[in-house]
Amino acid sequence: MNPTASPAPETDQPWSRLDKRMLLVHPVTEVVKFIPVLIGSVILGTSSGNHGWSVIPLALIVGFALTRWFTTTYRVGPTHVELRTGLIQRKKLAVPRSRIRSVDIEADLLHRLLGLAVLAIGTGQQADSGEKFKLDALDARLVPDLRTALLAHTATPHSVTGQPVPAHDTDERPDAHRGREIAHWNPGWVRYAPLSLTGFAIIAPIVGLAFQYGVGQVLFRSDAVRRVEDGGALIIALGAVALFLVIVLIVSLAACARYLTTYFGLRVTDDGRTLHLRHGLFTTRQITLDLARFRGATVNEPLLLRLAGAAELEAIMVGENPRQKVLPQAPRTAVEHTLSHLLAPNEFQDKAIATPAAGPSPGSAPLIAHGPVARRRRYTRTLTPIAVAALVLLAFSLAGVDFSPWWWLVPVVMVPVAIALAEDRYRGLGHAVLPETATSPAWLITRSGSLDRDRDCLEAPGVIGWTVRQSFFQRRAGVATVVAAAAAGKKRYHVLDLPLDDAWALIEAVTPGRLGRR
Incomplete structure (x- = not known):
């Protein structure tokens, strides 16, 4: 989010100040931030015998914090939201209301005790810390209405492809305005x-x-x-x-x-156009995600979580937070339920208006294995280092180097571990392509990894380019790595060690006509 190059349109809306109770908040937060400096000043004052060195930094920090209330003003106009800050260097931020994509609310323990909240505006673009539009702090009772007003231009619901949903569908959908809860935290x-x-x-x-x-x-x-x-x-x-x-x-x-x-207290609700996340014990956060920027989801399955039947869920978004965590470590059933709602929301509408989904949803689609060549490459990569280590020990032994025979246990013990790792890596390798239907776009699903496994579900309209890559050993084996480029999430989504003929068929299935003539 950058300051506008030209001044925002004039408006009769007066400038407003932050709540006066922030005068109690900012001195505390600034003092906590500069605790190392204060400790150093106390040590210096005690050792020199001049205790003024202990008081001067504290007075300067508190005074600087108090000036933020006098130097910060904001106003919400019909076309722009403006913020003026700074004591020595004045800065003005102006954000067009039509560019606002999220309004997040945060309140730590001190803010909550004083009835205050922090409101942050996001435009879906990266912003430096000094250029973020953040109002700290406002009366918590005024924040919900202000957020509703700032997001009023997004009132037209969107599907996961970013296309507007017909009005008759949104009017008849149950809970369309207050949102449907798709996940909630369990202790x-x-x-x-x-x-x-x-x-x-x-x-x-x-x-x-x-x-x-x-x-x-x-x-x-x-x-x-x-x-x-x-x-x-x-x-x-x-x-x-x-x-x-x-x-x-x-x-x-x-x-x-x-x-x-x-x-603590996590709740995820979907109102058809935005996704709302609320969580936190001492510091509560309310995050709003614009579904027009939603491009898919990633299920994280680290080894220990996978063995316990759990996973994590991230939303693939375009913009400032490309990988927004929707569910932390949670049972796989809860992750699958939320994932199915995000990727196939029509299945969760009222039965009287819902259109039956054709085929499996992206979250539960079976994956296609990559064949014996991919399996052989997994075993080769894990067993080769062990073979090299054994050859090094053998060379040392033949050269007469004296070392403990216990070292031979290292490659012996590592062999079954490597075999288990290679087999798990192959079992975790796969992909699927779900064709476009009347209610959803085409989907690319790819999975890989063992110790840290990801299952990525990326919608076809989010793919902006393709790369087919072959190393020297892949060319000899007749396989390739297909990379789908996107402007969201991890930016690059890999389909590893796919037979070369299947690679071109995969691209054509996800984005028909993108290959052109070869």
């Missing part, structure tokens, strides 16, 4: 939180910072560690297992805490 879902890497992402920086400041040296030089080392291999092994269990417990608790605070 039991928190059991899936430790199966992702979010806990490690929280703990790892803390542990790294602690070791950087010498905690590791103190720990390993302690008398307790020396006593364990003197106790022999058994005590060391038991200590390692206990340490591993403690780390897993801490990481699991951190992942559960983050999951609860972020997704």
Whole structure:
């Protein structure tokens, strides 16, 4: 979102200020943001004996925060929404109301206690932090009506292809105005939180910072560690297992805490033109997604989640948030239900007006395997490094290098692991093409991966180009990788190791006539 090059049209609408209660919010948030600076000033003031060094930074931070209320004004005109900010460098943002694609609402614990909320306007384009249109903070009672007014121009519902839905369909659809709930959070879902890497992402920086400041040296030089080392291999092994269990417990608790605070009370509703997400325990967020920018969905199936019968769901969107998470770690049944609604909404309309869907929905369509060549390539890629490691050990042994025979267990143990990984990678490889029907466009479904598996469902109108790629070994094997380019989500969607003749047939099935004459 960029400031307009030319001034917005004149309007008689007066400029408004943010709620006065923000004078209690911004000083607190700014002080929290500059805690390291304040700690440094306190240390400097104490060591120098001049305690003024401890007060001056605090006064400057609080004073700067208070000036934001006096220097921030906004107004909502008939054609533009305008925002003026800045004390030393004045900045004016003007957004045409016709370009507004989302209005998100956020409120942390302090905002909620004071009855305030933060309103952010999105146009579907990338914006730097200084160019985002955000009103912090407004009276929470005024925000819903303001969001409705700002999104009034999107009142014409759209299908997943971005085409307007006939008026008679939307008027007769039940719950068309208040929205249909397509997913809601269940407290039991928190059991899936430790199966992702979010806990490690929280703990790892803390542990790294602690070791950087010498905690590791103190720990390993302690008398307790020396006593364990003197106790022999058994005590060391038991200590390692206990340490591993403690780390897993801490990481699991951190992942559960983050999951609860972020997704508590999640509700996903669809009113036919926008998708509304609301979630959060301490900080509540309300996200609005314009279905005109919806191009499909991705089901994330990491190994641990897949073994537990769970998955994650992301919406493939055009614009600022190309991969918007719709459902966090959740049972596969809940993910499939929401996915089916997003990709085949006609199946969920009232039976009196719903058009029966022809064939399977994109979320449950069976996939086509890629054949024996793709399977052989999976096995080759996983077993080759092990064979190389065994040859290196053999070369060292023939050269007379003395090493422990226990090293030979490494390739022996890794062989069954590699075989299982290769077979799982092949089972996860597949694709499907669903032809266009009277109620839905053609769909490209592709799946790949093992430790981190994605099932991408991309609508054909979202494909803007194709690439057929062959490496040296793929040319010898007669297979190719087909890449569908899109302006949404991951931008590139791969169909791996497909027989070359099937690659051209795939492109023609998804986008007829796009190949032209070859």
